[in-house]
Amino acid sequence: MVLGKEIKEWKEEFPIIEKMCNLEDVFWLNENLLSTEEVLKKSVISFDEIVDASERLERFSSYIEKVFPETKISKGIIESPLVKIDKMKNLLDVEGEVYLKCDSHLPISGSIKARGGIYEVLKFAEDVAIKSGKLKITDNYEILDSEDFRKIFSQYSIAVGSTGNLGLSIGIMGAKLGFKVTVHMSADARQWKKDMLRSKGVNVIEYKEDYSKAVEEGRKQASLDKNCHFIDDENSKTLFLGYTVAALRLKKQLEEKNIVITKENPLFVYLPCGVGGGPGGVMFGLKSIFGDSVHCFFAEPTHSPCMTLGLATKLHDKVCVQDFGIDNKTAADGLAVGRASSFVGRCVENIVSGSYTLSDEQMYIYLAQMADLENIYLEPSALAGVKGIELIEKDKVGESYLKAHNIKKENITHIAWATGGNMVPRDIMNEYVNKGKELLK
Numbered sequence: 396m397v398l399g400k401e402i403k404e405w406k407e408e409f410p411i412i413e414k415m416c417n418l419e420d421v422f423w424l425n426e427n428l429l430s431t432e433e434v435l436k437k438s439v440i441s442f443d444e445i446v447d448a449s450e451r452l453e454r455f456s457s458y459i460e461k462v463f464p465e466t467k468i469s470k471g472i473i474e475s476p477l478v479k480i481d482k483m484k485n486l487l488d489v490e491g492e493v494y495l496k497c498d499s500h501l502p503i504s505g506s507i508k509a510r511g512g513i514y515e516v517l518k519f520a521e522d523v524a525i526k527s528g529k530l531k532i533t534d535n536y537e538i539l540d541s542e543d544f545r546k547i548f549s550q551y552s553i554a555v556g557s558t559g560n561l562g563l564s565i566g567i568m569g570a571k572l573g574f575k576v577t578v579h580m581s582a583d584a585r586q587w588k589k590d591m592l593r594s595k596g597v598n599v600i601e602y603k604e605d606y607s608k609a610v611e612e613g614r615k616q617a618s619l620d621k622n623c624h625f626i627d628d629e630n631s632k633t634l635f636l637g638y639t640v641a642a643l644r645l646k647k648q649l650e651e652k653n654i655v656i657t658k659e660n661p662l663f664v665y666l667p668c669g670v671g672g673g674p675g676g677v678m679f680g681l682k683s684i685f686g687d688s689v690h691c692f693f694a695e696p697t698h699s700p701c702m703t704l705g706l707a708t709k710l711h712d713k714v715c716v717q718d719f720g721i722d723n724k725t726a727a728d729g730l731a732v733g734r735a736s737s738f739v740g741r742c743v744e745n746i747v748s749g750s751y752t753l754s755d756e757q758m759y760i761y762l763a764q765m766a767d768l769e770n771i772y773l774e775p776s777a778l779a780g781v782k783g784i785e786l787i788e789k790d791k792v793g794e795s796y797l798k799a800h801n802i803k804k805e806n807i808t809h810i811a812w813a814t815g816g817n818m819v820p821r822d823i824m825n826e827y828v829n830k831g832k833e834l835l836k
Contacts, residue, residue, distance in 0.1 A: 491807030512564030514637025638676025763831025
């Protein structure tokens with residue numbers, strides 16, 4: 396029984412659940428899609444808040460440039476390239492232009508989590524520093540790199556529950572500033588991520604259970620310490636705002652490439668999704684800027700389709716994949732989440748165009764192809780977005796979506812959002828590539 400109903404009744408009411416239980420690929424289109432303007436008017440997040448988040452990151456840029464030399468080239472702005480991948484386009488055999496947004500190569504922590512995770516740490520640091528009376532918004536934030544401020548920050552701690560990449564982002568930035576950082580890691584987190592965090596002086600607590608348990612325990616332990624700031628991947632508006640800033644940056648990159656986005660020449664974006672914070676925030680930002688000219692889709696593993704389940708049933712975090720006998724075990728560790736964020740689900744339920752699932756094997760195949768054709772190396776979860784390009788142009792469900800919106804395939808600019816991979820140790824990356832090549836035989 397799930398919420399008073401037998402599984403059989405759930406499957407009758409929501410036929411997609413039958414397919415998900417069988418671990419089949421699904422492609423769900425959102426029947427509750429509304430005009431972006433209508434949704435944003437009622438939203439709990441305003442465009443002004445997105446701009447404010449962007450300005451805060453700019454204030455920190457001098458500090459970031461100083462303490463992370465790899466950001467000198469971007470003057471302390473944490474941003475990733477937008478790369479045209481024509482060889483992958485030819486392989487996929489699609490008509491629209493195909494790009495990869497390489498958050499896999501974001502400086503400092505090499506994943507999309509560098510956007511939200513680092514932003515929330517910086518917001519907390521700014522609040523603490525201003526409260527201490529030693530920092531004003533008009534100051535050059537380079538001064539934060541001092542024993543004075545490290546002493547102030549050392550009186551506070553930061554905690555987070557993570558499958559890996561969010562923990563890396565928060566751990567690396569939090570420890571650099573001088574905070575005591577604890578990362579509660581789920582069973583599926585990669586060992587190298589735990590090792591890297593410990594090497595930075597971060598306290599890592601491991602769990603035999605999945606992501607939800609790590610978050611639950613982290614939240615519980617943090618609540619016992621009044622000086623501990625818990626970064627809640629499931630419910631944090633601050634984290635979400637950090638991700639939204641990506642849209643302002645992408646707008647500039649598209650303009651630099653002379654790509655004009657209109658309803659007739661739309662943007663289609665495919666976002667790998669775990670609990671939903673990263674992809675949900677990016678999506679919200681994109682919809683705030685491009686409105687109905689951008690179409691966004693979540694991508695999930697067949698073994699962890701929590702967001703698809705939450706959106707299709709409109710129950711969000713009230714249901715989890717384990718309720719339906721789905722094991723939440725996937726090689727796409729960043730997406731190994733059984734229960735979606737209610738906060739994110741409700742923010743995007745009327746602006747997300749749809750979602751789909753794919754197998755681990757398919758991710759590994761794309762991984763090997765991306766490495767071979769484009770010389771771009773990603774972790775498995777970061778390839779989930781590629782499938783959406785094929786689905787929109789070549790699947791009958793995708794074609795029905797294009798027809799309903801009067802969109803021609805050749806006018807589309809596709810962006811697969813690559814969420815992580817640059818920090819993966821070379822020997823492990825070689826294993827990933829070899830696995831994909833084996834599957835291609």
